[in-house]
Amino acid sequence: MNYTASESRYSHMPYRRCGKSGLQLPSVSLGLWQNFSDFDLFDNCRNLLRVAFDHGITHFDLANNYGPPPGSAEETFGRVMQKDFRPYRDEMIIATKAGYDMWPGPYGDRGSKKYLVASLDQSLKRMGLDYVDIFYHHRPDPETPLEETMMALDLLVRQGKALYAGISNYSADQTREAIKVLKELKTPFVIHQAKYSMFERWVENGLLDVLGDTGAGCIAFSPLAQGMLTDKYLNGIPEGSRASRNHTSLNPDQVSAAIVDKARKLNEIASGRGQSLAQMAIAWLLKDTRVTSVLIGASKVSQLQNSLESLKNLSFSSEELQRIQEILE
Numbered sequence: 001m002n003y004t005a006s007e008s009r010y011s012h013m014p015y016r017r018c019g020k021s022g023l024q025l026p027s028v029s030l031g032l033w034q035n036f037s038d039f040d041l042f043d044n045c046r047n048l049l050r051v052a053f054d055h056g057i058t059h060f061d062l063a064n065n066y067g068p069p070p071g072s073a074e075e076t077f078g079r080v081m082q083k084d085f086r087p088y089r090d091e092m093i094i095a096t097k098a099g100y101d102m103w104p105g106p107y108g109d110r111g112s113k114k115y116l117v118a119s120l121d122q123s124l125k126r127m128g129l130d131y132v133d134i135f136y137h138h139r140p141d142p143e144t145p146l147e148e149t150m151m152a153l154d155l156l157v158r159q160g161k162a163l164y165a166g167i168s169n170y171s172a173d174q175t176r177e178a179i180k181v182l183k184e185l186k187t188p189f190v191i192h193q194a195k196y197s198m199f200e201r202w203v204e205n206g207l208l209d210v211l212g213d214t215g216a217g218c219i220a221f222s223p224l225a226q227g228m229l230t231d232k233y234l235n236g237i238p239e240g241s242r243a244s245r246n247h248t249s250l251n252p253d254q255v256s257a258a259i260v261d262k263a264r265k266l267n268e269i270a271s272g273r274g275q276s277l278a279q280m281a282i283a284w285l286l287k288d289t290r291v292t293s294v295l296i297g298a299s300k301v302s303q304l305q306n307s308l309e310s311l312k313n314l315s316f317s318s319e320e321l322q323r324i325q326e327i328l329e
């Protein structure tokens with residue numbers, strides 16, 4: 001069926017400025033790390049992307065290695081781009097990354113200029129795009145000089161293959177150093193992509209301060225702790241869930257009794273707010289204005305719709321925050 005985007009797509013989504021840049025991102029963005037591979041049903045992938053865009057999710061996050069096999073999420077996105085999204089390209093912020101193992105030999109991994117330049121060319125081909133909006137270095141590479149990696153990002157922006165540069169998984173100190181280099185180069189560095197959720201709060205120990213001080217944005221990945229901050233695992237590991245499937249990033253052991261106990265208590269607070277746990281987990285991240293966007297995943301349209309409802313209640317009483325803090329400690 002032909003796709004025409006919903007006319008009300010900009011009615012409900014709040015957009016936030018990415019640091020001090022000119023770029024605005026939706027408060028909730030969609031990532032294609034999982035659920036968009038060659039092993040997933042194309043119609044479900046297509047539907048997820050359509051529903052997301054119809055609700056104001058203008059930002060889609062990919063990486064060269066998302067799949068499996070690596071590259072297949074970009075190919076899936078490319079197919080939907082071709083079939084549905086082509087007329088809307090200028091309404092979208094599409095990101096990809098390089099930094100993890102992608103092809104054999106010494107040039108398909110880490111942070112060399114050789115790898116980053118070749119990888120972005122491959123990503124553009126897979127997605128059928130002339131440029132991406134954000135290109136990230138996916139993780140720090142201790143063996144490549146930081147200047148080389150940052151100069152590769154700068155080059156790709158100057159070539160017009162990416163509009164903005166980003167980094168991911170860099171520590172607070174590494175981020176400060178990277179930003180120093182990028183500022184000297186006058187590269188439009190706009191964003192850090194960091195793992196951040198109620199269960200994973202390392203960014204609060206320095207990184208958010210660095211980003212706030214330097215005028216960069218932050219996009220929080222795995223905000224639902226891969227599903228552990230939803231009601232999914234409160235009564236065991238259901239069939240078909242990420243923790244139940246083989247070869248996924250969520251090991252059943254990670255869904256420990258201690259985690260489930262915290263999730264149950266948090267779920268009670270969420271119920272009191274008239275929210276699902278997923279909705280409260282997203283709202284909790286957005287209470288910090290330094291968080292530009294919350295980068296969710298979803299395997300079903302119903303999950304995406306549920307998560308988007310978080311935007312209806314983003315405020316917390318000090319008592320709620322205190323109770324949440326006590327559970328998380």
Ligand SMILES: NC(=O)c1ccc[n+]([C@@H]2O[C@H](COP(=O)([O-])OP(=O)(O)OC[C@H]3O[C@@H](n4cnc5c(N)ncnc54)[C@H](OP(=O)(O)O)[C@@H]3O)[C@@H](O)[C@H]2O)c1
Pocket residue numbers: 030031032033034035061062138168169193194220221222223224225226227228230231232240241242243278295296297298299300302303304306307
């Ligand atoms: N930069 C990096 O190094 C890095 C690393 C990881 C991820 N990321 C980015 O972050 C994105 C999101 O990561 P993530 O998938 O781990 O995010 P997440 O939002 O924490 O987890 C998503 C998973 O939680 C479950 N879920 C989502 N909404 C739900 C709801 N409302 N109710 C019940 N269950 C729900 C689904 O799992 P089921 O499959 O069990 O249904 C879904 O696949 C990725 O796609 C990627 O773009 C970046």
